[in-house]
Amino acid sequence: MLGSISNRQATWFVHKFRRADLLRSADEETLMLGSISNRQLFQPRSLTDALSMLRDEGPLVPMAGCTDLYVALNFGTLDDTRFLNLWPLDSLRRIEMRGDVLSIGALATYTDMRRSPLVQKILPMLVAAAREIGGVQVQNRGTLGGNVANGSPAGDTLPVLAAADVVVVLRSAADMRRVPFSEYYTGYRRSVLGPGELIVAFEFRKLHGRQWFRKVGTRAAQAISKVVMAAVAGDPPRIAVGSVAPTVVRLPSTEAALGRGASIDEARQILLEEIAPIDDARSTAEYRQRVAANLLARFWNDSFITKSRRTRNL
Amino acid sequence: MLFVRSPRVIFSLNGKRTRTNAHPMKRLLDVLREDCGLTGTKEGCGEGECGACTVLLNGAPVNSCLVPLVHAAGSRVTTIEALGGRHRLQRAFVEHGGAQCGICTPGMIMAAIALGPRPSIEGIRAGLAGNLCRCTGYSSIYRSIADASRRALVRPAQKHAAFERRARRAR
Ligand SMILES: Cc1cc2nc3c(=O)[nH]c(=O)nc-3n(C[C@H](O)[C@H](O)[C@H](O)COP(=O)(O)OP(=O)(O)OC[C@H]3O[C@@H](n4cnc5c(N)ncnc54)[C@H](O)[C@@H]3O)c2cc1C
Ligand code: FES
Ligand code: FES
Numbered sequence: 001m002l003g004s005i006s007n008r009q010a011t012w013f014v015h016k017f018r019r020a021d022l023l024r025s026a027d028e029e030t031l032m033l034g035s036i037s038n039r040q041l042f043q044p045r046s047l048t049d050a051l052s053m054l055r056d057e058g059p060l061v062p063m064a065g066c067t068d069l070y071v072a073l074n075f076g077t078l079d080d081t082r083f084l085n086l087w088p089l090d091s092l093r094r095i096e097m098r099g100d101v102l103s104i105g106a107l108a109t110y111t112d113m114r115r116s117p118l119v120q121k122i123l124p125m126l127v128a129a130a131r132e133i134g135g136v137q138v139q140n141r142g143t144l145g146g147n148v149a150n151g152s153p154a155g156d157t158l159p160v161l162a163a164a165d166v167v168v169v170l171r172s173a174a175d176m177r178r179v180p181f182s183e184y185y186t187g188y189r190r191s192v193l194g195p196g197e198l199i200v201a202f203e204f205r206k207l208h209g210r211q212w213f214r215k216v217g218t219r220a221a222q223a224i225s226k227v228v229m230a231a232v233a234g235d236p237p238r239i240a241v242g243s244v245a246p247t248v249v250r251l252p253s254t255e256a257a258l259g260r261g262a263s264i265d266e267a268r269q270i271l272l273e274e275i276a277p278i279d280d281a282r283s284t285a286e287y288r289q290r291v292a293a294n295l296l297a298r299f300w301n302d303s304f305i306t307k308s309r310r311t312r313n314l
Numbered sequence: 315m316l317f318v319r320s321p322r323v324i325f326s327l328n329g330k331r332t333r334t335n336a337h338p339m340k341r342l343l344d345v346l347r348e349d350c351g352l353t354g355t356k357e358g359c360g361e362g363e364c365g366a367c368t369v370l371l372n373g374a375p376v377n378s379c380l381v382p383l384v385h386a387a388g389s390r391v392t393t394i395e396a397l398g399g400r401h402r403l404q405r406a407f408v409e410h411g412g413a414q415c416g417i418c419t420p421g422m423i424m425a426a427i428a429l430g431p432r433p434s435i436e437g438i439r440a441g442l443a444g445n446l447c448r449c450t451g452y453s454s455i456y457r458s459i460a461d462a463s464r465r466a467l468v469r470p471a472q473k474h475a476a477f478e479r480r481a482r483r484a485r
Binding site: 039041067070074083085111134136137138 | 337338339341361362368377380381385425428440442445
């Protein structure tokens with residue numbers, strides 16, 4: 001085993017020095033690290049550096065916390081051979097207020113978000129989602145940017161981002177653009193993210209109304225959602241559901257109905273028309289519909305009860 | 315000018331400065347077991363589900379099967395070997411039958427180390443939610459950890475008492 005690795009290493013050195021002559025690089029601090037067999041790793045020193053590498057050496061697969069990427073690599077389901085290491089880019093880890101906007105860097109981990117007083121105060125539903133993702137080990141490594149870029153319709157933060165109408169900040173070597181979350185996904189695991197672009201941050205405006213999050217899976221930890229819902233009891237309410245369509249969805253008709261004072265039974269009917277889940281390995285369409293409708297009732301009930309309690313206390 | 319460096323990765327392994335020429339994308343788990351000869355860290359699933367490969371990266375538990383070596387560069391890596399076999403958690407696992415086949419045990423203990431002082435049973439459950447065990451049914455694991463943390467609190471108190479005794483004698 002050791003022998004075979006060092007053989008590969010030997011080939012790699014040759015490869016590296018030949019390649020070094022060919023490499024055009026924007027930054028003289030640039031490091032290029034090597035590959036086992038055919039894997040190449042690009043090691044940027046700054047965001048600018050990373051973006052130039054994407055432009056000049058692309059396509060490259062960005063590596064954040066690797067909790068999705070290494071599962072695929074370990075199982076040989078990922079054919080890509082050229083990678084860009086984002087992990088050292090601390091500037092993408094910041095969680096801060098910019099004016100009245102909360103900005104969360106793409107590399108912020110679930111642990112970072114759970115611990116951040118800003119996120120706790122402004123986006124308690126994101127803290128709730130982060131707490132239920134994987135176990136501690138995954139929370140220490142998995143990032144918000146990775147969850148969004150991975151684009152699984154069961155991603156637990158996605159309903160939160162949809163309900164919050166987050167703005168996704170994308171950067172390329174030449175450009176920076178802000179995409180509303182409702183326009184980010186274009187289909188099942190497809191998005192507007194270009195090959196030369198990185199997600200750098202998420203921008204949240206303050207929300208009015210109590211926030212609510214609920215994930216339904218086979219067990220509390222380490223389970224992929226069968227249905228996941230995030231909602232804000234504002235006026236009108238905002239409701240987003242994951243795992244019931246190829247991408248996360250907002251429920252505009254249900255929101256409008258509840259906003260104009262429809263009964264919860266009526267709203268549940270409207271919700272059932274608004275979602276079209278499928279049968280898959282984790283669950284059935286029928287189960288998902290019932291659970292989504294029940295979650296809606298639970299959300300409404302929880303918000304209503306707290307509201308009347310609050311009124312009583314006043 | 316391009317600045318190409320050798321791909322050598324340097325990190326601190328159980329307090330010892332360690333250099334390796336292993337490929338930067340090699341799994342930290344394999345680097346520990348194959349290149350560093352520390353086989354205490356186990357592989358259960360290779361997909362982040364079981365926690366058998368848990369080590370501490372800068373003090374925080376991570377699944378080493380999902381960590382590329384390059385992410386350990388310049389960091390502190392702590393494995394079960396750092397505990398030396400006599401740690402109170404290790405003794406408690408032996409006393410309470412917290413280990414049966416033992417494959418999950420190093421990961422359980424590394425996750426337990428990262429729990430704060432005197433964790434509640436819920437705290438232990440949440441902190442170990444990413445660690446699976448096929449043998450024990452978990453109760454004896456939780457008992458071992460709870461007992462070890464009680465001892466941790468007793469010990470400083472005893473030390474303090476001994477210190478006071480010595481101080482009195484000196485007077
Ligand atoms: C045991 C286990 C349990 C899990 N449980 C859950 C769960 O309960 N809920 C849930 O939603 N997910 C879960 N996940 C999935 C995973 O942890 C999350 O999706 C995580 O947020 C991915 O982030 P990462 O930083 O690890 O991404 P990586 O694995 O590093 O990357 C994922 C993808 O995103 C791309 N990417 C990453 N960052 C960027 C960026 N800034 N710009 C552009 N592209 C980027 C990568 O190229 C890659 O294609 C689980 C995973 C494991 C292994
Ligand atoms: S072997 Fe790493 S989590 Fe199972
Ligand atoms: S003791 Fe066998 S898996 Fe836990």
